[in-house]
Amino acid sequence: MTRLLDAPERFGPLPQMGGGFIDAIEQSRLVGRGGAGFPVATKWRAVAKRSGGRAVVVVNGAEGEPRSQKDRLVMTWRPHLVLDGAFIAARVLHARRVILYIGERHEKARSAMLRALGERTEPEGALVTVAAAPARYVAGAESAAIHFLNDGVATPTTAPPLPFEQGVDRAPTLVQNVETLAQIGLLARLGQAPATTLVTLAGAVMRTGVLEADRGTTVADAVRGAGGPTESPRAVLVGGYFGSWVEPEVAWQLPLDHETLRRHGLGLGCGVIGLLPARACPVCETAGIMRYLAAESSAQCGPCFFGLRALADACSRISDGSSDGNDLSRLRRWVDEVPGRGACRHPDGAVLFLSSALRVFDREFANHRAHDMRRTA
Amino acid sequence: MSDQLKLVVDRIKCDGRGLCAELLPELIRLDDWGYPIVDSGNVPKHLLPLAQRAVEDCPVLAVTLRRAEVKR
Numbered sequence: 001m002t003r004l005l006d007a008p009e010r011f012g013p014l015p016q017m018g019g020g021f022i023d024a025i026e027q028s029r030l031v032g033r034g035g036a037g038f039p040v041a042t043k044w045r046a047v048a049k050r051s052g053g054r055a056v057v058v059v060n061g062a063e064g065e066p067r068s069q070k071d072r073l074v075m076t077w078r079p080h081l082v083l084d085g086a087f088i089a090a091r092v093l094h095a096r097r098v099i100l101y102i103g104e105r106h107e108k109a110r111s112a113m114l115r116a117l118g119e120r121t122e123p124e125g126a127l128v129t130v131a132a133a134p135a136r137y138v139a140g141a142e143s144a145a146i147h148f149l150n151d152g153v154a155t156p157t158t159a160p161p162l163p164f165e166q167g168v169d170r171a172p173t174l175v176q177n178v179e180t181l182a183q184i185g186l187l188a189r190l191g192q193a194p195a196t197t198l199v200t201l202a203g204a205v206m207r208t209g210v211l212e213a214d215r216g217t218t219v220a221d222a223v224r225g226a227g228g229p230t231e232s233p234r235a236v237l238v239g240g241y242f243g244s245w246v247e248p249e250v251a252w253q254l255p256l257d258h259e260t261l262r263r264h265g266l267g268l269g270c271g272v273i274g275l276l277p278a279r280a281c282p283v284c285e286t287a288g289i290m291r292y293l294a295a296e297s298s299a300q301c302g303p304c305f306f307g308l309r310a311l312a313d314a315c316s317r318i319s320d321g322s323s324d325g326n327d328l329s330r331l332r333r334w335v336d337e338v339p340g341r342g343a344c345r346h347p348d349g350a351v352l353f354l355s356s357a358l359r360v361f362d363r364e365f366a367n368h369r370a371h372d373m374r375r376t377a
Numbered sequence: 378m379s380d381q382l383k384l385v386v387d388r389i390k391c392d393g394r395g396l397c398a399e400l401l402p403e404l405i406r407l408d409d410w411g412y413p414i415v416d417s418g419n420v421p422k423h424l425l426p427l428a429q430r431a432v433e434d435c436p437v438l439a440v441t442l443r444r445a446e447v448k449r
Contacts, residue, residue: 158389301388306410337408343388 003194004182005073005212010080011189014087014122019048021092021188028193030184034060034140034177035242035270036345037258040184043174046164047093050172055095058149058168058175059086061102061109062133062140065240066292067272070198070210071178075102075109078182079116085181087124088188089174097127099168101145104132137241137296141344142175144298155298156344197256197271201226204233204277213256219273220252234278235360239269241289242349244356245276267352283368286357287315293350303341307334308350315354321370328365331358381419382442384428390439397431397440404428419445 026041047055059082063071075082090098100117102110110130117128131149133139139154146167148154167173176184179198187193195215199222202208206227213222219236223229236251238244244266246254254261258268276285294308311334314327335355339348358365384404386397393411403424404416420428420442432440 158387302391302393302410302412303388303408306412307408310409334409337414341386341388341412341414 002186002190003196003212003214004078004081004179004186004198007078007081007186009078010119011084014084015188017088017092017188019092021088022048024187024191025184028187030180030187030193031258032177033179033183033198033271035065035240037262037268040176040180043164043176044089044093047172047174050164051094053094053096054169054171055093056097056099056168056171056173057086057089057093057095058145058173059098059100059178059181060140060145060175061100061106061113061178062145063103063106064133064135064137064140065270065272066137067200067202067240067274068270069200070271072103072106072109073210074179074182074198075106076112079112080119081182081185082113082178083116083120084185084188085176085183086128087120087122088184089176089181090124090127093174095127095174096171097129097168098124099149100128100130101133101149102130103135103139105135136298137293138298138344138346141346143344145175146173155300156346158343197268199256199271199273202272202274203237204230204275206230215257217256218252219254219256222256222273223252223275229275230277232278233275234280234282235276237272237274237276239267240272240274241293241353242345243267243269243272244352245282245360246356247360281319281371282357282361282364283315284319286354286361287312287319290315290350290354293346293353297346301342301347303338304347307338307341308347310334311338311350311354318365318368319370381445382425382428383417383419383445384415384431385441385443386413386415387439387441390437392437394436396434396436400431400434401427405431
């Protein structure tokens with residue numbers, strides 16, 4: 001079966017397709033690859049039902065997750081497949097606009113997408129405009145993308161309304177990740193979506209970067225495919241900064257698919273798999289990521305803005321040895337209180353990540369002594 | 378369709394004045410930064426009048442009473 005990155009760079013003209021195509025998506029059980037893993041067919045149906053020729057398709061190539069590279073890679077190397085998916089969405093959903101929402105720093109991806117667009121002759125090409133997504137973590141969230149495209153502010157908004165009810169131009173809107181759209185492109189071309197997932201390997205592996213994992217591939221397989229670990233890892237970060245730290249011996253067995261990981265209480269998120277080397281300090285590493293996530297709060301909701309800052313500060317105090325001894329119990333209380341209390345899932349993701357750190361690095365957090373942070377990276 | 382009501386806070390509007398928690402401590406408490414933590418269950422009938430007041434008296438109109446949500 002054809003895989004995404006092995007697919008021809010360009011196929012012939014797009015096949016005709018109508019509403020029945022959504023059934024094909026449903027049968028393929030494709031889920032979104034932007035992080036949430038939401039069933040694609042459900043999303044398309046919701047937009048199709050309300051479109052009336054007004055729908056908007058947002059091609060989400062914001063890729064704000066710092067360690068992730070797979071969306072850029074797809075846009076750069078398979079831009080026609082992404083456009084295939086976008087044009088099919090426009091056709092099936094009777095869209096009036098297609099917007100390429102591409103991270104402002106992803107220059108190579110943007111120029112590849114524009115070059116591909118210039119080579120297309122389908123009528124959907126005329127619907128396309130391009131927008132540069134701000135280089136912020138939350139800019140890729142659906143409601144933030146819509147907010148940016150409507151008002152120039154890439155911060156999440158309160159739901160309802162949900163995008164399929166009222167999105168760009170107040171019209172029913174589909175926001176879909178570029179890898180997902182490329183999968184849709186292949187599904188339309190070949191009658192079958194490749195059973196693969198793009199993952200980005202980061203940290204202590206021989207070759208960091210993007211890997212296309214077949215269905216059933218485990219974390220161990222993927223790491224082996226990347227040349228193996230550079231040294232014995234202390235933990236594996238599954239799912240990026242909104243994911244979870246997992247003990248290596250548990251992580252190796254995990255298959256890289258959304259459904260199975262969800263049954264383990266984990267998530268593939270945007271597909272980042274990061275290996276923390278044993279010589280690095282898990283507490284300092286966690287504190288650094290928490291500081292990043294706190295700074296990336298869009299500062300709209302109190303529990304996120306103040307809560308994540310407090311969580312990051314407490315982690316930093318434990319990390320630099322200035323804690324009053326109560327920070328660990330504060331952290332344990334706050335991770336129960338903060339989730340579910342933001343307009344978007346930013347605080348939830350950050351807390352999920354921190355909870356996994358408190359669990360997996362239980363000993364390290366309890367016994368942490370300050371050390372020179374420069375030696376830990 | 379249920380006629381059960383839940384308290385919902387618009388987290389973007391809310392700026393932590395804390396009035397809701399004063400009116401309805403049975404269902405709302407404040408976190409360490411002064412923002413409401415709301416009981417996720419349905420509002421019991423005998424507390425509905427107070428919940429209604431929390432909705433009306435919120436200075437930034439961030440609190441609403443909503444029917445149990447229907448998903449797409």
